[in-house]
Amino acid sequence: MSRHPLIRSHKRNRSVSAQAFRVRYLRRSRELYRRFLERKPWISQLYRQFLGLRPGLRIVDVGCGTGDFTRYLVRLCSGRCTAIGVDNRKLSLQAAIGDTRREGLAKQISYKLGDALSVPIEDDYSDLTCCRTVLMHLKDPQKAVSEMTRVTKPGGLIAAIEGGRMVSFVDPRDEEYTELSYETNQAWLRAIKKLEGKEFKIGERLPSIFQETGLRDIQSEIHADAWLYCDPRRRLEDIKAELRFESSLSRESRRRDRKYLEKGGLSRANISRYYRKYDRRVKELLSDDKKLRTDASFYGATFVLVTGRKGP
Numbered sequence: 275m276s277r278h279p280l281i282r283s284h285k286r287n288r289s290v291s292a293q294a295f296r297v298r299y300l301r302r303s304r305e306l307y308r309r310f311l312e313r314k315p316w317i318s319q320l321y322r323q324f325l326g327l328r329p330g331l332r333i334v335d336v337g338c339g340t341g342d343f344t345r346y347l348v349r350l351c352s353g354r355c356t357a358i359g360v361d362n363r364k365l366s367l368q369a370a371i372g373d374t375r376r377e378g379l380a381k382q383i384s385y386k387l388g389d390a391l392s393v394p395i396e397d398d399y400s401d402l403t404c405c406r407t408v409l410m411h412l413k414d415p416q417k418a419v420s421e422m423t424r425v426t427k428p429g430g431l432i433a434a435i436e437g438g439r440m441v442s443f444v445d446p447r448d449e450e451y452t453e454l455s456y457e458t459n460q461a462w463l464r465a466i467k468k469l470e471g472k473e474f475k476i477g478e479r480l481p482s483i484f485q486e487t488g489l490r491d492i493q494s495e496i497h498a499d500a501w502l503y504c505d506p507r508r509r510l511e512d513i514k515a516e517l518r519f520e521s522s523l524s525r526e527s528r529r530r531d532r533k534y535l536e537k538g539g540l541s542r543a544n545i546s547r548y549y550r551k552y553d554r555r556v557k558e559l560l561s562d563d564k565k566l567r568t569d570a571s572f573y574g575a576t577f578v579l580v581t582g583r584k585g586p
Contacts, residue, residue, distance in 0.1 A: 304342040306516050310499070313507040317497060322350045324495050324579055325402060325433055329353025334400040334425055336360050336390050336418065337408030341370030341383070347404070348382050358400075359385045360393055390418040395425045402426075404433040409480075413471045419487045428586045432489060438477030438496070438576040445571040451555070454548045461538030462531075469537055477578025489582025497577040503559070503569040510567065514560060521556045524549075 311317050321327065327350045335344040338359030348357050361367050367385045374383050388394035390408055403422040409415035422432050443455045466474050473479065484492050503513050524531070528549065535545050559566045 302519055304340065306512065306519060308342070309512045310501075310508070310516075318350060320495065320497060320579075321347075322352075324493075324581065325350075325404070326431060327351045327402075329355055331355040331402055332400045333357040334360065334393070334395060334403040334422075336393060336403065336405040336422055337411075338370060338385065339363075339366050341374055341385065343404075343406045344370070344383055345374060345377060345379055347402075348379055355382060357383045358395065359383065360388045360390075360395070361385070362387065362389045391421060393421045393425050397424055398427045399425050400427065400430060402431045402433065404435070406435040407437065409434055409483075410436055410474045410476050411472060415473075415476060416483050416487055419483055419489075423487055423489065423584050426584045428584055430584050431581050432484070432584065433579065433581045434480050434484075435497070435577050435579050436477040436480060437475050438578040439475045440496070440498075440574075440576040441475075442572065442574040445555075447571075448551065448555075451548075451551045454544060454551065457540060457544065458535060458548050461535045461540035463538070465534040465538030469534065477576065477580075480578055480580035484580055484582040487582075488585065490585055492580065492582040494581075495579045497579055499575050499577075501573040503566050503571065510563060513566065517556055517560055521553075524552070 325347070327347060329351055330353070331351055333344075333347055333351075333355065335341075335347065335357060338344045338361045341359050344357050344359040348355060359367075359370055361370070364387060367387060370385050371380075374380050374385075386394050390405065390412065391414070403426045405418070405422065409418060412418055419432065419434070426432055441459065443452060445452050445455075463474055466472050481492050481494055502508075532542075532545055536542060540548075559569060
């Protein structure tokens with residue numbers, strides 16, 4: 275999850291979702307986030323208990339990308355289980371297969387080329403069918419949930435993990451940047467809805483989508499993340515790697531981002547002011563380790579986890 279409030283687009287593709295599915299982006303962003311979670315073991319406990327992960331499960335991960343979440347779930351089962359990752363991008367699946375083999379999980383995990391709206395798996399197959407940060411990229415997320423339900427056994431679990439609207443950022447040294455960051459994020463979400471018909475922060479809508487799909491026993495939990503650069507649990511090299519990665523992505527897609535922000539209602543003056551402050555802030559933090567390690571700016575964000583059961 276990025277500390278930069280924009281979800282960026284790729285300059286060669288009109289869809290904002292395009293960059294999120296690029297193999298380079300998937301691998302690097304997931305690796306950085308994995309390092310971030312290493313010092314938060316309670317997150318794994320949340321997923322293991324809430325998703326009912328245990329030996330013997332058949333799992334389907336829809337929109338698996340490079341397979342990092344698929345492998346995460348299999349490890350959390352703490353025993354023999356099987357999983358199928360489904361994705362509609364061949365390059366992502368090639369990366370997933372290679373990474374899975376290197377991590378010694380090829381006997382438990384396989385991958386199939388397919389779409390979230392037409393999952394290439396038979397009816398009533400899995401004990402758990404899930405997706406993570408996939409529905410946010412779809413114009414018809416309920417259709418995907420219906421497909422996930424179809425491939426799940428009666429009584430089985432369907433789960434979705436998506437970003438929520440509970441997001442917070444405070445830079446105690448710059449209240450103007452704090453407010454600009456909030457306005458920028460809101461403009462970006464409005465632009466995605468207006469231009470692409472997608473709701474990127476769809477997490478809080480998941481219970482109603484599950485209910486409309488006909489699922490029962492619907493439950494929800496919050497996976498909250500908090501970032502502090504001054505947090506001694508985090509390695510300095512990891513923090514700097516995150517800053518460099520996010521800054522490079524921001525610069526790569528800035529021309530497109532500006533157009534989206536303007537469509538979302540942010541003035542050109544405020545867009546320029548935001549980027550000036552953002553670039554200056556990143557430069558200052560990367561050039562001074564002491565300043566970076568004492569920076570008390572707070573960023574908080576949430577994933578909404580929702581599960582429902584398929585009826586008999």
